[in-house]
Amino acid sequence: MKTLTVRTKARSLAGYDSYINLANHLISTNRKSHPTPPAPKKVMDYPVQFLTAMAHELRNPLTNINLSVGMIESVTKNDDLKVYLDIIMRSSIRINDLITELLNYQQEENMPAAQYSVHQLLDEVLETAGDRITLKHIEVIKHYAIQDCKIKMNRLRMKIALTNIIINAIEAMTSGKGILKLTTKSVYGKYFIQIEDNGCGISKENMKNIFKPYFTNKQGGLGIGLSTTYEILESDHVEIDVKSKEGEGTRFSLLFDKNYQYGVFE
Template identity: 40%
Template sequence: MERINKDIDITANSKDSMLPSGLPTRVLIVEDDEDDYLIIEACIRDIPEKEFLIDWCYEYDEALKRIELGRYDIYFIDYLLGARTGLELLRDAISLGCEDPLVLLTGIGNREVDVQAMTIGAVDYLVKSEINTEKLERSIRYALERSANIKALKANERKFRNIFERSKDAVFLGDEGLVFRDANGATCDLFKYNKEDLQQLSLYYLFARKDAAALLKARLHQTGEVEDEEVELLTRTKEKRNCILSISRQTDSSGGTYFQGIIHDITNLKRIERATFQIEKLRGTATLLRTLAHEVRNPLTNINLSVEQLKPELNSEDANIYLDIIARNCGRIDGLISELLDLSRPAEISLQKAPLQAIIDTTLAAASDRISLKGIGLELSYPDQPAYIMADIEKLKIAFLNIVINAVEAVPKEAGRIIVTIREDGPYYKVFINDNGAGIPDENISRIFEPYFTSKTNGFGLGLAATWNILQSHRASIDVNSQLGEGTSFILVFEQAS
């Protein structure tokens, strides 16, 4: 009998669900023996109440091409295909992404071949000598039902995986110890770890405060969930992130338990809130200062005028001494008022394009005597390329110097360390100034940029207030992370110069 190699191009039916009973089922038989093909074809056609479109292929490469095109609903593949085997064709078909059912045919029953076929991805295994219409009907029905179920599951998996991966929030699965089992890209971006590294870590390890981690562990053990919990988490670079955390315990199909969680990063929102609060606070302070300046300077002017009038009329040396004291202190009060008013208004700046590396190097040179006299270790980490920003160089040096001096005074002698890092982050440059000093108490963090607030016995509390004012004029932001006994980190964010 002449060999036939038909190719029926039927593409109208959907491949994502079971075929409606009224439509023909498309079958490809991959068989190098024409007699065997005819027997199998005849058995299939004898299946009642069902129409089939049956095609035949006897070459390995041609069969693989047809499988890749995906024009059939089910494939029957012979185990022996010349120099190649049906198992090889199964592997190649699966590797090409074939999701339609593959049934392996063999001349002799062999359990090892059966196991291999099922392991590779075959839906059924038939011995040709035992094939009849009933067995083929059962095999086709079972294969198509299983294929439809698997396709539906895969479609749902793709849909939810797409939601999982595209979520802007960090979404993760973890075991009972909150070690990451799976995590989306947003989780990796948040913590600056790749997925493989995350799968070696527990979420508890990433908590900025160990007491908060212990509290979360106790609550999960007791209730199995937390909802909208505000927490502080650390990135790989030890940058603190303010987050909203929700976690719940789930049960899998085998009865085991795991946790699923969502982390919403609110760091920028908190930073904006703090900046807005600081602006409003300083705005209120500025209004008060202007009122006080007006009310104080009026009587102060009268006192100065009175002193000038009295000096020529009083010849007493003692009287002149007291008048000079009055005049000096009036001048001091007037100077303090001017200083306070200067701090309450935006700094006037003249911007030019400049590299952050040069500005920081100049700043550190100005503080080098203090750093070396105290035996402080200094580490610098800069990008290879210049980090250009628009800056008033002299004023920005003052802002950096105030932070560096604070760090120098905070760290212990000889054992002190200051680490200055510049890092590119999208359209911004971030400057990290970290120290291993005593740290700042939580209750003081929100006040350190207030004029005249200081915890030092010999300080005036104007340095960081001036720093904040200068950075605001540069449209830069500043944030502070601190842990008592461990140190403090100032994070300054600048827009890149175009």
């Protein structure tokens, strides 16, 4: 898998804030891709009252979903159906948690970075994506370094960054044939996280655009995931390296330089 390499250290997505991207995810009712990105909005364009009202509105239909699922669950004897009802229930709990996280986001974003285990964080992301992994019958292989590593980070932001990469990997793979490989290693003053899939891969043409806001080639995609990831990793001085080959798969490597203020590596 050596054909394409994109190093993404220098460019800045000025004006794009992960907080706004999250808000966009929640408030966007238009699931089509945007040919020309609209002007970036500033955090202050979304007053806290608006987000609070939006969160409240989102919780109403969510409550209806939960109540309806509960009703169906209480009358059905079909075990297969119950598996899917559980997934709906867990997903709606997850949406509810995300709404809460969104409301606490500004507060948590301003919190000082703290030491956090990389392996624990990766496991949390896998748990978040667990239902999609199960539904697509994806095999997960963990090649974690023997010693865990604690990195100074804002946990919530880093979790969003990693989740976007892993969800894309899941979406790129064929059901029943997917292998998702997570590797951590410490080499010559750098700590690596690698996320590898054996999915459809990324064409040379698309590779130029994957970190641009609103770039998507998926039906119903927003094209926001990787631009958010980029913004978070760049602001945390994490280098991203992407290698991909069409029809074979894609590997995202994140490089934490030990000389930067990430803290303890062993």
